[in-house]
Amino acid sequence: MANPTENTPPGALSTRMATTVKILNPIADALAARGKISPEEINLADGESSLMKLEMVEICKEAMNNSITTDTFSNPVGFIGDVPMKEALAQYFTTYFHPTIPVTMDNIVPTAGSGNAIDALIFTLCDAGDAVLCPAPWWCKFLLFLSLPFLRPIHIHIDTGGYGPYARVHAEVNVIPAFIKPSPSLSWTTESLSSAIIPALEAAYNSAPDPKRIKAVLTSNPNNPMMNCWPEDVVRQIMDFCQDHNLHYISDEVFANTVFDLEADQFVSALSLLKRPDRHDESVGVKSIIEPTLVHVLWSVTKDFGACGVRAGCVLSYHPLVRAGVSFASVWQVSSLAAHFTRSILTSPSTLDLLSSTRSQLAQSFQTCREILSVPELTDRIQLLHTSVGFWTNAVVMLKESENIQDIIVKAKQKGVIVGWGAEFxxxxQKGQGLIKITFAMPQDVLRKGLERLRASLL
Structure with missing residues (x-):
């Protein structure tokens, strides 16, 4: 992809847009490379699920056939969002997120996906030049070393991926990472989701150029990219940290219903840890001290239902002014067809079974990854990290002398399989280590063939 800032007349772009293009252009290169994958290659770097799409097609067709009307094609009424969609979302949160404070449709602002939700919420909470803290690593788009016409590395700094563009492009807000201290062993894989994150947040807060300009803590739970859930007590501690520093707590919970390992930490929504302000709660000791109006939850159909292209999500907040701000900041609302689909999928009699079946398939698929890659001949070459949620696993690769992560990904491609780059890690x-991401949310026969190709490339 040609750099659009090259060979352009002076003044063609505003300073703000020129900066935006500079930030996003490398990511655009990487994403465009996906379209260049040949039919013979197996793509294990998609970051999406294909396990429930056929079922969703049938649900969608039925909804469109039975309940779509001419009103579906009309302009939306005001900024409040599609009412039937909001009612379905409120019921979904009530059923699966176990909120201590009742959720009604009035608490919900529909957005065009979770990315739009993040963008609009940060724009609402922050002024230009403000900052948000984020436990790190945070997610990054699945990146490939496949930009055409030549295979070449794409260097992307951590703060330009994942949440970075959503905070910077419109709101002009900085995302400050809070890393635990790295260790020679792989202990960071568990410590990053432990109480060790609290001193890391404190250190990041205190070392910021102007701590008073930090307005929020942004987390994902279940955590992306670690692909595990935060333990309940750690979620509460992060929320309490926000209360102590008068910060908003933004909880990105798009993977809520994809936890497939029943022996691992289970998903605990921030909504379930709020104290009830209208009554004395004897169990307040296990609730957060945070004021409920400081807590804002993001969700979309992207992960729980594997529907990335639908672009339907929401912000849930108990703060009326925040909801109003998000409504106006996301003025281009959810498509009426996307809203219709979302309501249908959330209220379908098949939804519970669909979610359960998908989790079972995810568990089986991750076991297939371990079966093929956790073998004696690869013991000193690759280590799958513990994964209990989502569509992919992370794998640390022990690099040979003079080898880098680019070589690993190129060798895999030469064997006919595409894997992702874990740049955010x-x-x-440590020196001599690289990290790749391996998507497993796909049919077993395709997954096995792709993993066998990957194994052959590592030997």
Whole structure:
């Protein structure tokens, strides 16, 4: 992809847009490379699930056939969002997120996906030049070393991926990472989701150029990219940290219903840890001290239902002014067809079974990864990290002398399989280590063939 800032007349772009293009252009290169994957290659770097799409097609067709009307094609009424969609979302949160404070449709602002939710919420909470803290590593788009016409590395700094663009492009807000201290062993894989994150947040807060300009803590739970859930007590501690520093707590909970390992820490929504302000709660000792109006939850159909292309999500907040701000900041609302689909999928009699079946398939698929890659001949070459949620696993690769992560990904491609690059983990890795991401949310026969190709490339 040609750099759009090259060979352009002076003044063609505003300073703000020129900066935006500079930030996003490398990511655009990487994403465009996905379209260049040949049919013979197996893509294990998609970051999406294909396990429930056929079922969702049938649910969608039925909804469109039975309940779509001419009103579906009309302009939306005001900024409040599609009412039936909001009612379905409120019921979904009530059923699966176990809120201590009742959730009604009035607490919900629909957005065009979770990315739009993040963008609009940060724009609402922050002024230009403010900052948000984020436990790190945080997620990054699945990146490939496959930009055409030549295979070449794409260097992306951690703060330009994942949450970075959503905070910077419109709100002009900085995202400050809070890393635990890296260790020679792989202990960071568990410590990053432990109480060790609290001193890391304190250190990041105190070392910021102007701590008073930090307005929020942004987390993902279940955690992306670690692909495990935060323990309940740690979620509460982070929320209490926010109360102590008068910060908003933003909880990105898009993977809520994809936890497939029943023996691992289970998903605990921030909504379930709020104290009830209208009554004395004898169990307050296990609730957060945070004021409920400081807590804002993000969700979309992207992960729980593997529907990335639908672009339907929401912000849930108990603060009326925040909801109003998000409504106006996301003025281009959810498509009426996307809203119709979302309501249908959330209220379908098949939803519970669909979610359960998908989790079972995810568990089986991750076991297939371990079966093929955790073998004696690869003991000193690759280590799968513990994964209990989501569509992919992270794998630390022990690099040979003069080898780098680019070589690993190129060798895999030469064997006919595409894997992702875990760029966001770089600050935690030791010399001689690299990290790749391996998507497993796909049919077993395709997954096995792809993993066998990957194994052959590593030998």
């Amino acid at each position: 770089a600050p935690l890795l």
